[in-house]
Amino acid sequence: MVKLGVKDLSISYAGERVLEGVNFDIQEHEIFGIIGPANAGKTSFLKAINRMDMFNTEMTVDGEIRFNNVDVSKIRNVYGLRRRIGVVFPLPVGLPLSIYDNVALAPRLGGQKDKAELDIIVERCLTRAALWDEVKDRLDSLGSMLSGGQQQRLTIARALSQDPEMLMLDEFSIAVDPVTTMRIEDVLKELRSEVTIILVTNLVQQARRLADRTAFFLGGRCVEVGVTEDLFTGEVQDQRTRDYVEGRFG
């Protein structure tokens, strides 16, 4: 089943094109990788999906993005859409709330008030994000006081707390050490059975380890979409893809 359908998508900021010609479908329960150098339009793409363009008057999105076969540009309640989609930003954002409240925020926004239920959600999400053991004795301390790597796992726990149907990770490992990165990657592999994952990464090997299919964005265009392994074994449409995954530029 198609979770996210993208057709003729283009994005501009104040009239300047930053991304165009994006056409692909993301299947349910797949990990879909997006690789590409800086300024390729990867982050803008994610922003268009969960309608973060709404408060940015400069940003215009053309074309079509369908989530669960619903055109997101026609959605009236964007908050409902965003609650179905968890987002993890490149730099960790521990909100200046307690660790517990960080994770409980999204369920609370959704109306969950039952303390016992929240306790379960908090423990489950922190465990999944490989953070529970480190913080279980100090859930009351400030989330913004954790180390960078811990904050990033907190961010992932928070993204999971809303029970998303889709998870979008934007270069999540930039501020995380390699060991933690591996642990989070293991978590993502487990999540695949329940969640559709879009993994934007500047580490091509990370895409290779995790992604079922991968798209290559370059200079504001989607150059290539294919089964990840094909990209790495050289079965590509575009020479630039091969050069990029082999580390000849970017």
Next chain:
Amino acid sequence: MEQPAQNTSSGVDASFDQLNRDWYIDKAVQVLVFLGGISAIVFIIGIFVFISKEGFGFLVGDFNFKEFFFSPNWRPTSESKETFGILALVAGTASVTGLAMLIAIPFSLGAAIFIAEFASGKTREFLKITVELLAAIPSVVWGFIGLAIMNPIIIETFNVPVGLNVLNAGVILGLMAAPIMTSIAEDALKAVPDRYREAAEAMGATRWQVIYKVVLPAAKNGLLGAVLLGVGRGFGETMAVLMATGHSINIPTSVFDSVRALTATIAAELGETAAGSSHYQALFTIGIFLFIITFIINLAADLIVRGVRKG
């Protein structure tokens, strides 16, 4: 092989070590800036020493702790027995300031939230300038508004004999304090990083939820600082409360009672007292008291706002 030529036999070249013009300008500026920096401290100590000296005679002479703080009778010119009780004056100041804060806090927080979170572009700039303009209106103008506009309105609306009372002064003082509080509160909200807002928005928080659940908690120290600065302003304000309170000594039982403020008492009476008299010195003792109160409030506000920057 030839050896490289040497300038001097010992290798010492001190020609760069000259006390030139740039060096002297630098030193002079350092001294000037230092003097400017410590002048505030010098002045505040000077003021404190001065009012302490003037009030000192009273403090060691006629000063009666119990009477001063707990007697509602301020009769500095009584022929039979002078009494110097400031309880009624404190009550006057506190009631007016309290009412002013009840009015100013919701107004200024609302304005700050709108300017920082909702308004954009030209609206925002226009509002900011307007608020700053409002903060610059002289207090005597506010007092005049209380006297000439608020007074008849209150008399007519509530059918009371006098319109110069706690209500009048509270409203005037609230409107006076609101702009500066708005300005500080807006700074505190703007200091909350956008990535917090983005993170909350991405979770599906509505705009109000973002503000209520994330932005306000993150800015709470700065907001508290803004409120305390408003309170300090209320305590210290003189001219407007002198004109709008009715200036009669009273422990108020309703907002329609006229009261008298600590500051207004000093302003109104100091010119008519003989220098060095008990009355004169008692007024300076009030000055010391006010000085200490405002100092504590401002210090608290400052420490709280600082706390926000560190966190």
